[in-house]
Amino acid sequence: xxxxxxxxxxxxxxxxxxxxxxxxxxxxxxxxxxxxxxxxxxxxxxxxxxxxxxxxxxxxxxxxxxxxxxxxxxxxxxxxxxxxxxxxxx
Numbered sequence: 001x002x003x004x005x006x007x008x009x010x011x012x013x014x015x016x017x018x019x020x021x022x023x024x025x026x027x028x029x030x031x032x033x034x035x036x037x038x039x040x041x042x043x044x045x046x047x048x049x050x051x052x053x054x055x056x057x058x059x060x061x062x063x064x065x066x067x068x069x070x071x072x073x074x075x076x077x078x079x080x081x082x083x084x085x086x087x088x089x090x
Contacts, residue, residue, distance in 0.1 A: 010070065017066045024060040032065075 020028050029040045029049065043049045044058055050068050051060040 013066050013070060017062055020062050022062050024062050024065060026058055026060070029060065029065070 050064045
């Protein structure tokens with residue numbers, strides 16, 4: 001399987017996320033995905049990326065995002081925005 005010219009398997013995801021702390025920031029997501037700040041915040045606010053907002057602070061668990069990437073790998077590879085999951089809609 002390929003994603004932006006790179007093989008994608010669980011080992012690749014482990015390596016990709018290894019340098020990041022357990023709690024990610026929106027800036028970390030910008031760097032990981034190569035997205036603009038506006039896109040990252042839109043994905044956070046609409047529940048595309050798994051995260052929790054407490055007042056003005058986003059709580060983003062690295063392992064949840066890594067699992068989310070794996071679950072949405074085909075959609076992300078095609079450049080599409082993943083849909084909200086049932087858990088995210090509740």
